[in-house]
Amino acid sequence: MKHFIFGLIKFAVFFLVVAVITVLASCIYMRSVRFDIPDDKNILVMGDSHTECAIDDTEFHRAINFSKSATSYLFTFAGMKKLITDNPQVDTVILSYQYSSLNEENMKKWYDDVTLLQERIPSYLPFMSISDLRVFLAIPGLPRIVLASAKTYLEFYGHRRNGTYMAWIRDNLGAFRQMNDNNIDKDVKARTPYENLKKKSRLSTTQLDYLRKIINFCRDRKVTLILLNTPVYEWRKFTDYRSYEYNSKKYLKDVRILNYADYPIEKKHFSDVSHLNKWGARGFSKYLEKNLAADLTQAQPQYEKILLK
Amino acid sequence: MLFTTITYAGFLLVIFILYWFAGAKSFRVQNLILLAGSYYFYAAWDWRFLFLLCFSTFLDYLSGIQIENSASSRAKKFWLICSVGINLGFLGFFKYFNFFIDSFGQLLKSFGMIASVPTLNIILPVGISFYTFHGLSYVFDVYNGRVKSTRNVIDYALFVSFFPLLVAGPIERATHLLPQVKAPRTFSAEQAGDGLRQILWGLVKKLVIADNCAKIVDMVFENPGQYPGLDLAIGAVLFAFQIYCDFSGYTDIALGSARLLGFDLLRNFAYPYFSRDIAEFWRRWHISLTSWFKSYLYIPLGGNRKGMARTIRNTLIVFLLSGLWHGANITFIIWGLYHALLFMPILLMGKKKEHAGKDDLVRLTIPNLFRMILTFSLVTIGWILFRADSMSSAIEYFRNIFISHDAAKTIWDNHLNTTTIFIFIGFMLLMEWMQRARNHGLNFTWYRIPGILRYSIYVILIFAIIWFGAESEQFIYFQF
Numbered sequence: 001m002k003h004f005i006f007g008l009i010k011f012a013v014f015f016l017v018v019a020v021i022t023v024l025a026s027c028i029y030m031r032s033v034r035f036d037i038p039d040d041k042n043i044l045v046m047g048d049s050h051t052e053c054a055i056d057d058t059e060f061h062r063a064i065n066f067s068k069s070a071t072s073y074l075f076t077f078a079g080m081k082k083l084i085t086d087n088p089q090v091d092t093v094i095l096s097y098q099y100s101s102l103n104e105e106n107m108k109k110w111y112d113d114v115t116l117l118q119e120r121i122p123s124y125l126p127f128m129s130i131s132d133l134r135v136f137l138a139i140p141g142l143p144r145i146v147l148a149s150a151k152t153y154l155e156f157y158g159h160r161r162n163g164t165y166m167a168w169i170r171d172n173l174g175a176f177r178q179m180n181d182n183n184i185d186k187d188v189k190a191r192t193p194y195e196n197l198k199k200k201s202r203l204s205t206t207q208l209d210y211l212r213k214i215i216n217f218c219r220d221r222k223v224t225l226i227l228l229n230t231p232v233y234e235w236r237k238f239t240d241y242r243s244y245e246y247n248s249k250k251y252l253k254d255v256r257i258l259n260y261a262d263y264p265i266e267k268k269h270f271s272d273v274s275h276l277n278k279w280g281a282r283g284f285s286k287y288l289e290k291n292l293a294a295d296l297t298q299a300q301p302q303y304e305k306i307l308l309k
Numbered sequence: 310m311l312f313t314t315i316t317y318a319g320f321l322l323v324i325f326i327l328y329w330f331a332g333a334k335s336f337r338v339q340n341l342i343l344l345a346g347s348y349y350f351y352a353a354w355d356w357r358f359l360f361l362l363c364f365s366t367f368l369d370y371l372s373g374i375q376i377e378n379s380a381s382s383r384a385k386k387f388w389l390i391c392s393v394g395i396n397l398g399f400l401g402f403f404k405y406f407n408f409f410i411d412s413f414g415q416l417l418k419s420f421g422m423i424a425s426v427p428t429l430n431i432i433l434p435v436g437i438s439f440y441t442f443h444g445l446s447y448v449f450d451v452y453n454g455r456v457k458s459t460r461n462v463i464d465y466a467l468f469v470s471f472f473p474l475l476v477a478g479p480i481e482r483a484t485h486l487l488p489q490v491k492a493p494r495t496f497s498a499e500q501a502g503d504g505l506r507q508i509l510w511g512l513v514k515k516l517v518i519a520d521n522c523a524k525i526v527d528m529v530f531e532n533p534g535q536y537p538g539l540d541l542a543i544g545a546v547l548f549a550f551q552i553y554c555d556f557s558g559y560t561d562i563a564l565g566s567a568r569l570l571g572f573d574l575l576r577n578f579a580y581p582y583f584s585r586d587i588a589e590f591w592r593r594w595h596i597s598l599t600s601w602f603k604s605y606l607y608i609p610l611g612g613n614r615k616g617m618a619r620t621i622r623n624t625l626i627v628f629l630l631s632g633l634w635h636g637a638n639i640t641f642i643i644w645g646l647y648h649a650l651l652f653m654p655i656l657l658m659g660k661k662k663e664h665a666g667k668d669d670l671v672r673l674t675i676p677n678l679f680r681m682i683l684t685f686s687l688v689t690i691g692w693i694l695f696r697a698d699s700m701s702s703a704i705e706y707f708r709n710i711f712i713s714h715d716a717a718k719t720i721w722d723n724h725l726n727t728t729t730i731f732i733f734i735g736f737m738l739l740m741e742w743m744q745r746a747r748n749h750g751l752n753f754t755w756y757r758i759p760g761i762l763r764y765s766i767y768v769i770l771i772f773a774i775i776w777f778g779a780e781s782e783q784f785i786y787f788q789f
Contacts (some may be wrong), residue, residue: 001329004498008505014764015771022772141315144775151776 019147023125026153030126033160034086035169037064042089046076047096047228052177053275054230055094059285067096068174072110073210074135075120078127079173080214084221093218097227097257098274099239102211102247104202111206114139122149123172135206178278179271184233187272193237201240208251215255226256226296231263231284233273258295260284310353312562313515320350321566324472328570329496336493340467343570347472351436354476358434361399362470368395369444370465373451373458385452392448400441403434408637436476438634442601443469447483449605456483464490471572473563477556479577479597482604486574494571504568506751506767510740511561513770514554514750516778518737521730522551524779525720530696532718533709540720541710543727548696549689550734553582556595561749575600580745582688582738583671585680586660587651590688598634602627617657624656625649635695640703644694651687670746733777 043063045055052067066079076095084090100106110116117139125146136142152172159168218225235241241261248257269280276284310317324346332339352359372392379385401409447468450456459465468487474480529536529544536544557578567574581593591599607627613620625646632645671677697703721727740750751770753763 001496001498004496004501007498007502011764011767015768018768147772147775150772 022150023146026150027126030153030156031082033156033165035082037083037087037090039089041087043092043094044080044083044090045094046080046174047071047094048098048101049177050098050230050274051094051096051228052174053179053271053277054281054284055288056176056178056278056281056285058176059282060289062289063094063285065176066170066174067176069177070110070116071120071174072107073101073207073214074111074128074132075124077210077214077217078124078132081217082127083173084217084223090223092224092226093214094226094228095214096230097211098229099232099235099241099244099261100201102204102207102251103240103243104204105199106201107204107207111135112139114141114145118145118148121145122152125149126153176281178281179275180278181271182268182277183272184267184270188233191238191273194240201243203243203247208247212251215252224256224296226258226292227252229257229259229261230274231265231270231276231280232261233267233270235261238273256296263287310350312559312566313512320346321569325569337463339494340463340490343471344463344467347467347470347475350472351470351475354435358437361434361437362440363466365396365399365440365444366466366469367462368392369448369469370459370462372448373465374460376448376451377458389448389452393445396441396444400437403437405633405637439478439480440469440475442480442598443474446480446601446605447487450483456487459487459491461491471567473566473572474574477559477563478595479560479563479575480601481575481597482601486572489572496571500571500573501569503752504565506753507561507565507568507749509565509767509770510749510751511558511563511565512774513558514561514737515558516774518730518733519551519553519555519558520779521733521777522547522554525727525730526551526696528718529720530698530702530706533702533706535718536709536720538710538713541706544720545689545693545696545706545710547730549582549685549692550737552692552695553578554737564749576748580741582685583681583742583745584684585671585677586655586684587648587687588655588660590684591648591652598631602631606630620656621653624652628652638698639700640694640697643700643703644691647691647694651691673742729777733773 041057041062041064043060045051045057045060045063045065045067047067048071049067049069051065052069055063055065055067057063057065066083080093084093117136121136122145133142133146139145156165156168159165215225229244232239239261263284265276265280265283269277269283271277271280310320324342327342327346328339332342348359348362351362369392372388375388376385379388447456447459447465451458459468464487468481468483468490471481471486471490526544526548529541530548533541560577564574564576575597577595577597579593579596581590584590584593607623610623610626611619612623628645628649629642630645632641632643632648635641635644671681693706694703697706737750744750744752751766753766758766
């Protein structure tokens with residue numbers, strides 16, 4: 001028995017050493033590779049499905065969209081650090097900041113859903129710190145997810161050799177997503193107005209912590225950070241806008257928030273209540289291209305002036 | 310509790326520690342630990358059927374004692390019929406009730422009679438075909454005097470419900486497993502180490518090959534009309550490897566788990582796709598079921614001792630029942646019949662044992678390669694019948710292979726490159742070809758491979774599971 005247990009321990013140590021070397025080496029490699037974006041792109045768009053569907057970077061030419069559905073601020077922070085460091089021309093970051101972005105109920109699964117994390121952790125692991133990983137310690141199978149990530153970097157290596165590494169980056173970190181449908185009526189029917197919901201929102205401290213880290217990082221790098229709320233259909237009815245306003249005033253006084261929930265958009269240009277379809281995204285992106293700078297400097301967004309005319 | 314889950318790994322570890330440390334002083338305590346663990350393992354599937362398992366166990370235990378104690382052959386026969394009848398009654402009810410009722414309804418309909426036949430929403434107790442056959446082998450062996458009845462109920466219950474073989478075999482024989490249950494086991498580092506290697510090999514076959522093949526196979530069998538003929542043919546080949554890697558992978562994990570506990574279970578697969586004819590295939594595929602039918606059905610029916618006509622009849626019965634054993638579906642019966650038809654020419658030419666015994670180690674010659682490919686192709690055609698939901702689906706599948714049609718999809722565009730799956734299959738075949746004289750694909754000792762190289766191979770295989778292992782699917786044979 002002693003011989004058997006000794007053999008097992010020997011193999012376990014050997015396996016651990018190989019596993020650690022593989023993961024570390026692949027992470028070091030990923031860190032060392034530059035994620036260059038075109039020089040004429042000085043605005044990074046990051047965040048979740050709202051910006052992913054709303055900002056079409058073929059219309060908003062100075063921007064490049066790296067948003068991806070269900071990406072928490074923890075991952076956004078990791079990806080943003082890498083992209084800003086590798087691309088000194090980036091002077092602005094537009095970050096998705098929705099009514100639900102700091103809501104614990106909505107965000108919980110972004111931090112503990114194993115299927116989701118199996119996708120997200122490998123994409124961002126090399127750019128995360130050890131303390132970031134601590135957030136996921138309770139996730140079953142975390143070692144397996146970490147080990148599996150090395151395969152993702154092998155795929156990156158293949159893409160890089162073929163000169164298609166941007167495809168890997170867009171695939172893993174995110175890109176504009178064209179929604180071709182219009183399910184607004186169905187979605188309105190299916191949704192419960194916020195007031196009728198039994199559960200009231202609680203603050204997600206993890207989301208807030210990482211949002212603060214993003215704010216501080218951008219400030220240190222002298223990058224303008226814009227928290228952006230994309231257009232929402234009947235937002236007063238379906239969102240907890242009061243908590244949103246409260247949290248914004250309490251925790252985010254030092255950052256510019258552009259709230260386009262009210263942005264005038266036809267019903268047929270929504271994919272669902274809080275996501276634009278490709279036609280909506282096209283119009284909204286054109287608007288940003290033209291008016292973002294002005295909206296940043298004035299208290300009142302340009303579209304309100306346009307409407308007033 | 311699937312064999313491929315962390316839960317099973319934890320369960321096995323706990324049993325291993327309790328078994329070899331807490332129960333080290335007495336094999337009786339070890340048996341108790343194993344029995345409790347086995348019942349827990351079974352209850353984790355569906356605790357309600359634990360009662361059925363216990364009832365079946367107690368019935369056969371009692372029948373065994375009564376058969377041995379009975380002075381007259383009539384009384385012996387009574388207890389045998391009692392046990393066999395009740396066991397097959399349960400099996401028939403849970404597995405075949407709806408099938409026969411439906412078929413009866415169809416038959417009446419074909420005669421123009423409309424009859425409302427009741428069907429029941431019956432859940433099939435997992436492993437019922439396997440533990441029923443375990444129990445039957447015991448009562449047959451006691452009846453035939455091949456084995457003495459077991460007086461210790463714990464020993465007998467463990468023989469029937471030993472967790473590695475409880476839900477999908479191998480179908481053990483009383484003459485083989487009971488003596489091991491009744492005697493103390495000694496720990497052998499070599500045996501346990503090889504058990505771990507066999508588990509690893511089983512996991513690779515199941516997670517890396519079978520479950521990845523399953524994704525493509527499910528797609529093509531669901532909508533055969535949407536794929537080109539060549540893709541359907543490749544889909545059938547992938548199913549051949551899926552079912553082999555799924556079932557033999559399961560068996561490897563079962564055998565490996567048992568070896569960790571000092572037991573040697575019956576071998577169930579001997580590299581069947583290296584067979585040179587159908588007779589050899591059936592000596593290498595699901596060996597424990599084939600040999601069960603041979604011992605308890607084919608030979609009692611007269612085997613090949615009563616002329617060619619009786620031999621053909623007996624062979625047909627065995628193949629048909631072997632098909633029906635797999636499930637209540639006409640496709641399984643036709644599959645059994647198809648194999649019987651493939652077997653007949655070999656039987657008639659007296660070449661049934663041409664490749665038996667003397668040359669287990671198949672040599673790579675052109676004629677052998679040709680025979681292996683031919684046998685594999687014939688077996689693969691049979692697998693289409695086996696995999697299809699109904700005869701009409703099977704016919705549609707065959708038709709779409711050969712008749713050109715508008716194909717909207719292809720199997721080459723899926724979650725994991727199909728070429729990658731074939732690379733894994735090639736690797737598996739290469740490993741098993743190299744180890745074909747041994748009992749599993751990772752049994753390296755013969756080659757005297759240096760430790761560091763062996764460790765590296767294990768690490769690569771673990772990485773292959775982590776990197777390429779698909780979302781684990783249920784083992785195919787659990788439904789039987």
